Amino acid sequence: MRQAFCSALLESARNPAFVFLTGDLGFQALEPLRDEMGKRFINAGVAEQNMVSVAAGLAKAGLRPWVYSIAPFLYARALEQIRNDVCLHGMPVILVGNGGGYGYGVMGSTHHAIEDYGLLLALPAMRAYLPAFDGDVREVIQLLMSANHPAYLRLGLSEQPKWLSPPPFAAWRHLLAGDGPTVVIAGPLAGGIVDALHNSEIGSDVWLVSELPVVELPAEFLASVRRSNYLMVVEEHVCSGGVGQVLAHRLMLAGTAPRQFVHRTALGYVSGRYGSQRFHRAECGLDPSSVVSEITRAVSA
Amino acid sequence: MPLTTELLLKARLRLLQMHYESRVGHVGGNLSSLDILMALYHNALGQHDEFVLSKGHSAGALYITLWSAGLLSDDDLKSFHRDGTRLSGHPPVHSIPAIPFATGSLGHGFGLAAGLALAKKLKGEEGRLFCLTSDGEWNEGSNWEALIFSHHHGLNITLIVDLNGLQGFGRTRDIADLEPLAEKFRAFGWHTLEVDGHNVEDVTAAFHQRDDGPMVIVARTKKGYGVPSMEGRLESHYLPLSPESYQQAVEQLTTLCAKHSAALS
Numbered sequence: 001m002r003q004a005f006c007s008a009l010l011e012s013a014r015n016p017a018f019v020f021l022t023g024d025l026g027f028q029a030l031e032p033l034r035d036e037m038g039k040r041f042i043n044a045g046v047a048e049q050n051m052v053s054v055a056a057g058l059a060k061a062g063l064r065p066w067v068y069s070i071a072p073f074l075y076a077r078a079l080e081q082i083r084n085d086v087c088l089h090g091m092p093v094i095l096v097g098n099g100g101g102y103g104y105g106v107m108g109s110t111h112h113a114i115e116d117y118g119l120l121l122a123l124p125a126m127r128a129y130l131p132a133f134d135g136d137v138r139e140v141i142q143l144l145m146s147a148n149h150p151a152y153l154r155l156g157l158s159e160q161p162k163w164l165s166p167p168p169f170a171a172w173r174h175l176l177a178g179d180g181p182t183v184v185i186a187g188p189l190a191g192g193i194v195d196a197l198h199n200s201e202i203g204s205d206v207w208l209v210s211e212l213p214v215v216e217l218p219a220e221f222l223a224s225v226r227r228s229n230y231l232m233v234v235e236e237h238v239c240s241g242g243v244g245q246v247l248a249h250r251l252m253l254a255g256t257a258p259r260q261f262v263h264r265t266a267l268g269y270v271s272g273r274y275g276s277q278r279f280h281r282a283e284c285g286l287d288p289s290s291v292v293s294e295i296t297r298a299v300s301a
Numbered sequence: 302m303p304l305t306t307e308l309l310l311k312a313r314l315r316l317l318q319m320h321y322e323s324r325v326g327h328v329g330g331n332l333s334s335l336d337i338l339m340a341l342y343h344n345a346l347g348q349h350d351e352f353v354l355s356k357g358h359s360a361g362a363l364y365i366t367l368w369s370a371g372l373l374s375d376d377d378l379k380s381f382h383r384d385g386t387r388l389s390g391h392p393p394v395h396s397i398p399a400i401p402f403a404t405g406s407l408g409h410g411f412g413l414a415a416g417l418a419l420a421k422k423l424k425g426e427e428g429r430l431f432c433l434t435s436d437g438e439w440n441e442g443s444n445w446e447a448l449i450f451s452h453h454h455g456l457n458i459t460l461i462v463d464l465n466g467l468q469g470f471g472r473t474r475d476i477a478d479l480e481p482l483a484e485k486f487r488a489f490g491w492h493t494l495e496v497d498g499h500n501v502e503d504v505t506a507a508f509h510q511r512d513d514g515p516m517v518i519v520a521r522t523k524k525g526y527g528v529p530s531m532e533g534r535l536e537s538h539y540l541p542l543s544p545e546s547y548q549q550a551v552e553q554l555t556t557l558c559a560k561h562s563a564a565l566s
Contacts, residue, residue, distance in 0.1 A: 040423060050412040050446035057416015060401055085409055088394050
């Protein structure tokens with residue numbers, strides 16, 4: 001997704017208001033953007049707190065700053081700067097976190113981003129964007145280039161199945177229609193799971209959420225939950241502040257509570273060992289086969 | 302409005318009155334910053350210049366300075382720290398045009414000022430950024446990040462440090478000794494001046510020594526300056542003025558005002 005990100009940003013590189021700041025990251029990915037943007041591409045060094053404050057200052061002066069780093073180095077290290085300087089002032093600063101979820105795999109827990117959008121969405125005016133496929137990235141970037149609010153863009157690794165032609169980027173997308181259990185997935189892990197569900201005989205009704213917070217529930221989704229009376233939410237994020245919690249809240253407000261609600265989330269470090277993103281997903285039951293097994297069990301119960 | 306000694310005394314009296322009537326502390330750090338802010342707004346800040354108060358707990362001194370420059374009304378000051386006010390204990394978000402950012406948690410203002418200065422540089426606009434920090438605020442790592450960044454990018458920022466030697470729970474030298482602070486700034490490549498922060502002529506001259514590139518003015522001040530019972534005392538960081546202290550300060554400043562007016566006439 002980083003390459004798609006760089007290519008899409010290059011289309012706006014000549015926009016004189018666009019300023020890109022990186023916390024000394026982007027090797028073998030962002031060089032074309034650096035070369036095209038010249039003095040508006042700023043390596044702010046390994047100093048994320050200052051980088052976010054500087055971005056707020058740039059936005060106050062009418063520029064459109066984008067701030068880039070490995071996700072937790074940005075949202076966790078500079079959380080107070082994001083809260084005070086960006087969000088309390090409603091500054092249109094775009095925070096780009098690379099390696100959403102367990103994306104940095106065996107690099108270790110310091111590099112994982114499993115509580116990012118839960119933390120950030122507690123802040124005023126903040127919106128989070130979770131592109132699932134490479135093709136989403138360009139559309140999100142075009143959207144964010146004119147955003148008038150703070151935003152967090154969580155980049156991951158696209159796992160789009162060859163057979164899938166996803167609808168254009170939107171907060172809610174219906175990936176797979178079925179008369180079985182209702183499934184909601186957030187972010188790029190949707191690719192592998194929708195592929196497994198497509199190949200199963202379960203007939204799941206699969207939805208993808210890519211923009212947060214969830215404000216409105218599509219009528220078709222509500223109808224699906226009422227019909228199936230089963231909802232599974234899968235996300236590479238801890239339970240607290242996650243899509244599942246927010247959806248449960250929204251469904252309660254809408255007077256629609258499914259009989260069965262399953263929330264598959266990041267669980268931290270289950271065995272205390274480290275491995276690839278695939279390893280951590282499997283430990284948390286976020287891998288496609290675990291998800292299919294759970295739904296199969298529920299359907300046959 | 303020219304910055305006369307009379308205006309400075311009036312500002313100090315009005316600051317004390319505002320804090321006393323609102324029963325608000327943080328008087329000490331406001332009194333240590335007031336002369337710097339008055340010199341800045343009346344003798345230095347130009348049409349294209351901007352100011353960020355990083356030591357947000359000196360909001361009172363900033364409000365009084367804006368009042369002295371006709372940017373806030375007396376009614377505004379009367380609402381200080383009361384329900385429904387826009388003059389909160391630390392600078393507010395958006396509601397006062399002369400205040401670009403809400404600050405209060407220390408270590409934010411300098412980075413914000415750096416962003417504003419960088420925007421001027423990228424857009425080729427005129428103007429200079431001023432930013433006032435406290436001395437205890439240099440415990441914050443983010444300030445050192447901004448120091449490196451601003452110098453590296455040659456930003457047009459004048460940084461002022463209100464060096465009153467006292468912070469939240471003790472003396473700066475006892476908590477995390479910063480001295481020699483001016484030498485540290487010089488070691489980071491900054492053009493560094495040291496002045497008496499209560500001598501407005503010296504402060505003004507420092508502001509005008511250069512008008513381009515990064516410069517830091519280390520202003521040696523006294524917490525609680527002008528209120529004998531508060532000068533140099535840690536209590537002045539938090540506690541509101543007692544009726545006795547307020548009366549004593551008012552009498553002293555009023556006498557000074559009268560003497561000054563008589564000398565002029």
